[in-house]
Amino acid sequence: xxxxxxxxxxxxxxxxxxxxxxxxxxxxxxxxxxxxxxxxxxxxxxxxxxxxxxxxxxxxxxxxxxxxxxxxxxxxxxxxxxxxxxxxxxxxxxxxxxxxxxxxxxxxxxxxxxxxxxxxxxxxxxxxxxxxxxxxxxxxxxxxxxxxxxxxxxxxxxxxxxxxxxxxxxxxxxxxxxxxxxxxxxxxxxxxxxxxxxxxxxxxxxxxxxxxxxxxxxxxxx
Numbered sequence: 001x002x003x004x005x006x007x008x009x010x011x012x013x014x015x016x017x018x019x020x021x022x023x024x025x026x027x028x029x030x031x032x033x034x035x036x037x038x039x040x041x042x043x044x045x046x047x048x049x050x051x052x053x054x055x056x057x058x059x060x061x062x063x064x065x066x067x068x069x070x071x072x073x074x075x076x077x078x079x080x081x082x083x084x085x086x087x088x089x090x091x092x093x094x095x096x097x098x099x100x101x102x103x104x105x106x107x108x109x110x111x112x113x114x115x116x117x118x119x120x121x122x123x124x125x126x127x128x129x130x131x132x133x134x135x136x137x138x139x140x141x142x143x144x145x146x147x148x149x150x151x152x153x154x155x156x157x158x159x160x161x162x163x164x165x166x167x168x169x170x171x172x173x174x175x176x177x178x179x180x181x182x183x184x185x186x187x188x189x190x191x192x193x194x195x196x197x198x199x200x201x202x203x204x205x206x207x208x209x210x211x212x213x214x215x216x217x218x219x220x221x222x
Contacts, residue, residue: 004056005055006059007057008058008059010081011061011063011083011085011086012062012078013062013086014085015087015088015100016090018096019088021065021088022064024088024152024154026154027157028160029046033154045063048060050164052168060164063078079111079112080112082112082113083117084119085108086118086119086120086163087108087118087120088123089120091131092132094132094133100120105120115174117148118145119150119163119167120138120142120148121152121159121163122139122149122150124155125151125153126153126158148163
């Protein structure tokens with residue numbers, strides 16, 4: 001008889017301000033919709049446990065991030081140890097898709113772990129008459145870059161549960177995923193133990209490796 005297991009996963013939502021990141025999280029976590037959300041200025045997270053199959057439950061630790069340009073340096077820290085990154089754009093705002101392609105996706109490829117799962121989410125799909133982005137173009141972009149793709153509506157509750165279910169199934173295709181989670185956690189702890197004169201964006205690989213080796217000795221839980 002196989003033992004059931006629970007896998008903790010850090011998932012980060014990225015994208016421009018106003019594209020609907022917070023609404024997606026509220027719908028997924030609490031099954032509610034609010035049109036009065038203020039812009040996120042600090043990274044916050046919520047947790048939801050989802051049974052992916054008979055033996056595996058994933059505990060999604062879902063981080064909401066600020067989309068404003070002035071907060072990008074802070075936001076970058078949140079996805080450097082993420083297992084999952086969800087890039088969100090607004091189907092009624094072409095600029096949000098352009099920035100996703102020109103800034104957010106390249107940043108994730110450069111700074112997130114090599115094995116990070118990337119999903120691209122076309123939000124506000126209920127506003128069909130106001131589309132400024134072609135869905136086929138967006139889906140083609142996602143697939144050509146190895147990302148999952150899902151159109152969603154927080155208002156009508158379309159595609160959001162399916163998005164996280166697909167991500168969970170994708171996670172289970174990786175071998176030794178539990179080990180990957182530990183490595184990401186240890187790397188985060190190393191970042192948090194930077195010396196006063198160190199810059200998180202400029203710390204050398206050699207120094208980071210030293211910190212990771214040091215922390216591995218005292219950080220044995222996952």
